[in-house]
Amino acid sequence: MFNFLKDKIKKIYSSVTQGMQVLFGKGSFDEAFLKELTALLIAADTGVATTNLIIERLKAAMERVAVTDLAQAKKALEKILLEMLESIDQIEPFPRVLVLVGVNGSGKTTFISKYASLLVQQGKKVLLVAGDTFRAAAPEQLSTWASRIGVTVAIGKEHQDPASVIFDACERFKAEGYDHIIIDTAGRLQTKVNLMKELEKIKKIIQRQLGDMSISTWLTIDAMLGQNSLAQAEVFYQATQVNGLVLTKLDGTGKGGTVFAISQKLRVPIVYITFGESVDDISRFNQQEYVHNLLNA
Ligand SMILES: Nc1nc2c(ncn2[C@@H]2O[C@H](COP(=O)(O)OP(=O)(O)OP(=O)(O)O)[C@@H](O)[C@H]2O)c(=O)[nH]1
Ligand SMILES: [Mg+2]
Incomplete structure (x- = not known):
């Protein structure tokens, strides 16, 4: 049951995850890489403004460490995406x-x-x-x-x-x-x-x-x-x-960037996600898990 649920959730971002794996799998951190990452984020519904912000932050982070290693870039990206979600105050998930x-x-x-x-x-x-x-x-x-x-x-x-x-x-x-x-x-x-x-x-x-x-x-x-x-x-x-957001129908997108676009725009926490029409197609939104899975599968 739990694994079934996990598989269903993973499908939400499988196309992004696959794209990330290819992108981070070879080459180095350069203009061509950034161009491809931009295209991938846009295709995942991250929106232009939020994508640009992510790319800017990633560039700055890589300049600070002064390496072109993609493993390092992936770590930096994971941190940036998580910070984007964590900078929003969390709320009670079961209000009366x-x-x-x-x-x-x-x-x-x-x-x-x-x-x-x-x-x-x-x-x-x-x-x-x-x-x-x-x-x-x-x-x-x-x-x-x-x-x-x-x-x-x-x-x-x-x-x-x-x-x-x-x-x-x-x-x-x-x-x-x-x-x-x-x-x-x-x-x-x-x-x-x-x-x-x-x-x-x-x-x-x-x-x-x-x-x-x-x-x-x-x-x-x-x-x-x-x-x-x-x-x-x-x-x-x-x-x-x-004071809270529920992101529905994530099963129909196969994308996953919407989460960042919405959080960045509204500055309100996502509390739950839903991914199907049956009663247990619901999950608390777990920021760490979400970002980790998006990048690592
Ligand atoms: N695939 C999928 N379909 C969903 C999900 N959540 C809701 N739906 C479907 O979307 C349609 C609309 O859902 P409702 O819950 O009726 O939407 P609503 O906001 O109450 O709509 P109104 O009452 O008209 O304002 C229904 O056919 C649902 O079965 C989901 O997570 N995934
Ligand atoms: Mg209704």
């Missing part, structure tokens, strides 16, 4: 009060289900909240998952205002002794102003009801969309205060 936001189709509902399943495995009592009342099928989707993993889901009446569904759910969370409340929201609001207003309203309700607890807001980002995912994520990031 969690709101999920993100573009429609980015994987909020699926993530919530997988994540709730992790909590259930720890013996926690979990309440899911179908805060997306705009799309008729959304509460059903969450209920199906909820009954599969054995957690409760709070659902409003048809067309009930999400804020009032959430209000009721917060009351229930306090009254019935749940350990965790996880709130799903709609990703499909017409304009940025509407989105901002809606999220503000939702957060105000939660704050009023559960203000003595800290409230986490995580943003799901669809890694399959490459640089487009970053542009979409930025709209949400600007619309509400986000």
Whole structure:
């Protein structure tokens, strides 16, 4: 089971890893090498700005040690990539009060289900909240998952205002002794102003009801969309205060550079990654492991 999971995760970056092995396997640290490394990073969805930054840092590091040995260059690159992730403050991976936001189709509902399943495995009592009342099928989707993993889901009446569904759910969370409340929201609001207003309203309700607890807001980002995912994520990031990221659908990319592009741009920690549609296709994001595997397979 564990090895199976590991294999699945490794596929995420296998094409990058293979490229790295070829690149670092022969030759020396020179202009031609840097050109190839740049192309590889761009192809892996690292984005132009972040790729340039990595290349600049690598050049500077190699100038300091004054060698052209590629084994040394690989070590330096590993350090640079890790520092890029480690320079961002980490957060609590199992907050009691969690709101999920993100573009429609980015994987909020699926993530919530997988994540709730992790909590259930720890013996926690979990309440899911179908805060997306705009799309008729959304509460059903969450209920199906909820009954599969054995957690409760709070659902409003048809067309009930999400804020009032959430209000009721917060009351229930306090009254019935749940350990965790996880709130799903709609990703499909017409304009940025509407989105901002809606999220503000939702957060105000939660704050009023559960203000003595800290409230986490995580943003799901669809890694399959490459640089487009970053542009979409930025709209949400600007619309509400986000303190954690969930990178979804990494199984569909075979790339892996997105992690650096996003971290560098938003300066918010990636807390989880997902890589498939079944309930255990989820993992905590481990920076060291990720960077190590990306370069070494
Ligand atoms: N391959 C793959 N598919 C995923 C992953 N996560 C979610 N999906 C699929 O992506 C689609 C959208 O996922 P949802 O969880 O419904 O997305 P959402 O953000 O809740 O979408 P809205 O409710 O419309 O805002 C579904 O078909 C999921 O099965 C993943 O990690 N890998
Ligand atoms: Mg959804």
